[in-house]
Amino acid sequence: xxGNPMSTIDQLESAxxxxxxxxxxxxxxxxxxxxxxxxxxxxxxxxQSIVGLTMQLWNQRRLPELQGDGPRxxxxxxxxxxxxxxxxxDHLNIPFYVINFERVFEQTVVRPFVDDYLAGxxxxxxxxxxxxxKFEQLLVTARQIGASKIATGHYARVRFNxxxxxYELLRAVDDSKDQTYFLxxxxxxxxARAEFPLGEMTKQEVRAIARRLAVPVAEKPESQEIxxxxxxxxxxxxxxxxxxxxxxxxxxxxxLGEPGDMVTTFGEILGRHNGLHNxxxxxxxxxxxxVGRPIYVVALDRETNRLIVGHDSELRGSxxxxxxxxxxxxxxxxxxxxxxxxxxxxxxxAEAEITPLGDTTARVAFRQPQRAITPGQAAVFYSGEQVLxxxxxx
Amino acid sequence: MLPFLGENFGNAGSVHTxxxxxxxxxxxARDCVAALIGAEPNEIVFTSGGTEAxxxxxxxxxxxxxxxxxxxxxxxxxHHAILHSCEELxxxxxxxxxxxxxxxxxxxxxxxxxxxxRAIRPETVLVSVMHANNELGTIQPIExxxxxxxxxxxxxxxxxxxxxxxxxxxxKKLGVDLLSISAHKFCGPKGVGALYVRAGxxxxxxxxxxxxxxxxxxxxxxxxxxxxIGKAAELARKLxxxxxxxxxxxxxRLESSLLDRISHVQVNGDRSRRxxxxxxxxxxxxxxxALLIALDLQGLACSTGAxxxxxxxxxxxxxxxxxxxxxxxxxxxxxxxxxxxxEADIDRAVEIIPAVxxxxxxxxxxxxxxxxxxxxx
Numbered sequence: 001x002x003g004n005p006m007s008t009i010d011q012l013e014s015a016x017x018x019x020x021x022x023x024x025x026x027x028x029x030x031x032x033x034x035x036x037x038x039x040x041x042x043x044x045x046x047x048q049s050i051v052g053l054t055m056q057l058w059n060q061r062r063l064p065e066l067q068g069d070g071p072r073x074x075x076x077x078x079x080x081x082x083x084x085x086x087x088x089x090d091h092l093n094i095p096f097y098v099i100n101f102e103r104v105f106e107q108t109v110v111r112p113f114v115d116d117y118l119a120g121x122x123x124x125x126x127x128x129x130x131x132x133x134k135f136e137q138l139l140v141t142a143r144q145i146g147a148s149k150i151a152t153g154h155y156a157r158v159r160f161n162x163x164x165x166x167y168e169l170l171r172a173v174d175d176s177k178d179q180t181y182f183l184x185x186x187x188x189x190x191x192a193r194a195e196f197p198l199g200e201m202t203k204q205e206v207r208a209i210a211r212r213l214a215v216p217v218a219e220k221p222e223s224q225e226i227x228x229x230x231x232x233x234x235x236x237x238x239x240x241x242x243x244x245x246x247x248x249x250x251x252x253x254x255x256l257g258e259p260g261d262m263v264t265t266f267g268e269i270l271g272r273h274n275g276l277h278n279x280x281x282x283x284x285x286x287x288x289x290x291v292g293r294p295i296y297v298v299a300l301d302r303e304t305n306r307l308i309v310g311h312d313s314e315l316r317g318s319x320x321x322x323x324x325x326x327x328x329x330x331x332x333x334x335x336x337x338x339x340x341x342x343x344x345x346x347x348x349x350a351e352a353e354i355t356p357l358g359d360t361t362a363r364v365a366f367r368q369p370q371r372a373i374t375p376g377q378a379a380v381f382y383s384g385e386q387v388l389x390x391x392x393x394x
Numbered sequence: 395m396l397p398f399l400g401e402n403f404g405n406a407g408s409v410h411t412x413x414x415x416x417x418x419x420x421x422x423a424r425d426c427v428a429a430l431i432g433a434e435p436n437e438i439v440f441t442s443g444g445t446e447a448x449x450x451x452x453x454x455x456x457x458x459x460x461x462x463x464x465x466x467x468x469x470x471x472x473h474h475a476i477l478h479s480c481e482e483l484x485x486x487x488x489x490x491x492x493x494x495x496x497x498x499x500x501x502x503x504x505x506x507x508x509x510x511x512r513a514i515r516p517e518t519v520l521v522s523v524m525h526a527n528n529e530l531g532t533i534q535p536i537e538x539x540x541x542x543x544x545x546x547x548x549x550x551x552x553x554x555x556x557x558x559x560x561x562x563x564x565x566k567k568l569g570v571d572l573l574s575i576s577a578h579k580f581c582g583p584k585g586v587g588a589l590y591v592r593a594g595x596x597x598x599x600x601x602x603x604x605x606x607x608x609x610x611x612x613x614x615x616x617x618x619x620x621x622x623i624g625k626a627a628e629l630a631r632k633l634x635x636x637x638x639x640x641x642x643x644x645x646x647r648l649e650s651s652l653l654d655r656i657s658h659v660q661v662n663g664d665r666s667r668r669x670x671x672x673x674x675x676x677x678x679x680x681x682x683x684a685l686l687i688a689l690d691l692q693g694l695a696c697s698t699g700a701x702x703x704x705x706x707x708x709x710x711x712x713x714x715x716x717x718x719x720x721x722x723x724x725x726x727x728x729x730x731x732x733x734x735x736x737e738a739d740i741d742r743a744v745e746i747i748p749a750v751x752x753x754x755x756x757x758x759x760x761x762x763x764x765x766x767x768x769x770x771x
Contacts, residue, residue, distance in 0.1 A: 099683055144685075144754040144757045146688055
């Protein structure tokens with residue numbers, strides 16, 4: 001507490017343009033990847049007062065049996081990624097901090113992820129993380145340290161609609177990178193404090209900016225996997241985690257990995273499965289039976305521990321129920337709403353009618369049957385480029 | 395230090411003249427470090443810092459023991475350099491007893507010498523208790539504990555990293571056999587420290603090689619660092635009385651001003667038995683991590699827990715051992731003052747901290763819930 005009392009933020013602001021000096025500070029969520037690093041670089045170049053925050057979400061020393069032999073590349077919260085984020089912050093000469101959210105991440109993301117699989121659902125941990133960690137805990141911390149907004153490397157756009165007096169969530173300009181499917185849960189308060197500078201850009205443009213600003217991670221490959229699951233094997237992760245922690249209920253623990261019958265939709269037993277957590281609705285490979293034609297997982301029956309399989313046609317459904325809906329563009333509607341509904345990432349949104357059953361529940365009826373409507377996944381409602389809202393498939 | 399990175403580049407182990415010049419500088423530094431703690435120069439072993447000194451004391455003593463089984467006693471508030479070493483001892487088959495500290499209002503964070511006495515067994519080979527705790531600043535009754543150890547014929551190590559240069563230290567008066575210090579804790583360079591080994595005490599080296607440090611720590615001497623710790627020790631000894639009085643009054647003013655201006659602040663650790671430069675405060679409702687960052691952004695550098703455990707999720711083991719509830723431990727900050735700290739620094743800190751604490755409390759979801767719950771009742 002000695003020496004020059006002038007703060008880093010003060011110095012940044014005095015170095016920036018006069019207009020930017022009055023702008024409030026923005027916290028940039030920095031993962032060490034190229035996208036969020038470029039966000040920091042873009043805001044810095046604009047003269048925005050920023051502070052870099054990296055969330056330490058998962059201790060990679062846990063579950064050492066999952067580490068494998070290969071190089072552990074580009075995984076969230078690895079020391080390498082934190083190091084990269086720090087290197088970028090140093091390059092940009094911005095204040096930077098690592099914040100430990102391991103506890104809240106485990107409670108709100110990891111454990112529900114495991115419990116969902118054990119309950120026969122196919123969860124989306126990234127959405128939970130956005131809703132409950134990034135735009136909740138991290139935003140709280142950002143505001144506590146004096147920032148008014150949080151900027152992330154998401155490909156999405158936010159717009160304020162003066163007529164409805166609401167913040168709207170819009171698809172990214174680069175449709176191949178659009179991440180709105182994972183952001184449908186953001187509330188008006190969260191959207192008001194979110195900045196997605198990459199929503200207006202293509203990935204190529206982002207890389208070009210990263211190179212122009214000499215961002216140290218400009219050439220780093222993209223990560224596609226669930227950050228806390230090493231080498232993409234969520235099955236092994238669940239098994240190791242359950243072994244370490246136990247599960248929410250003894251019943252789940254008893255069922256983990258417990259073999260059961262594999263039956264057709266007509267009740268015909270085709271064979272055995274080696275634990276329901278190994279399967280996802282719509283999955284084809286790994287069934288281990290040869291009946292001369294493609295067989296798919298149609299449903300997971302937790303009650304009887306049975307894996308229901310059938311033909312591709314049996315995977316198709318026209319109706320699903322959605323709960324915990326977050327409406328973005330307007331208040332919960334009282335009458336049916338027409339929209340295009342996306343039921344998994346990369347699914348082409350399909351025309352449907354959404355009939356409210358309550359403020360946060362609705363029935364979604366598709367015009368054409370959809371393949372593999374999967375409990376635990378999100379149904380996100382689009383109207384053109386706008387995300388009207390979304391919820392969780394029951 | 396600088397000449398020993400340039401024109402006086404000699405290796406203190408060499409026969410030639412530049413080497414002898416380096417050796418002389420190391421010897422002079424050894425005299426200064428010995429003088430700071432009331433030791434003889436040949437009782438000083440230079441190390442890479444406090445952690446290595448602690449490791450050398452613990453593993454070196456255990457290895458030198460001829461007892462068929464070994465047992466080591468330490469306390470719950472030790473630095474990880476001690477506690478993690480003791481965990482390793484356990485893995486190696488050595489028994490360890492971790493003695494608790496007092497948790498009551500007076501004498502919070504202080505070790506009871508009677509607890510040490512009770513823990514001693516025939517196979518006990520070492521007692522290790524820190525002089526001043528690094529987080530609370532609390533000063534332990536080392537002389538009494540040393541007497542307990544001596545009566546039982548057990549070696550006594552004291553981690554004095556946090557107190558050297560801040561309070562007078564005399565190894566003879568304290569009655570310790572081994573004592574660790576670290577240069578950067580008294581304005582010296584980082585990466586150099588020393589272990590006092592009482593004449594006649596046997597320790598087995600941790601690093602084998604040449605005959606440096608009288609065969610107690612092999613390896614070419616870190617001449618610039620050693621010159622640095624020597625100079626720092628010399629200055630600390632000269633300025634100690636003046637520094638500590640001034641720093642104590644600054645620290646006390648910081649504390650009383652913050653207690654006046656912020657509601658629900660608590661001082662952790664026995665206030666009457668502390669090193670003068672440390673203040674550990676809890677700001678319930680204001681999470682330590684956000685508080686630390688917010689203050690740093692305003693140019694005020696402080697710590698949650700120990701610097702060596704930053705990034706861990708668990709609240710400080712020291713504060714928990716001193717009886718703090720988890721939430722108070724999580725909302726605690728350690729302010730450390732030093733020779734460069736000025737009145738103006740304290741004024742600025744007193745101006746900044748209340749507003750930051752207020753903002754963090756207002757934006758804390760937990761605090762909002764707590765307030766709502768209070769109203770509901």
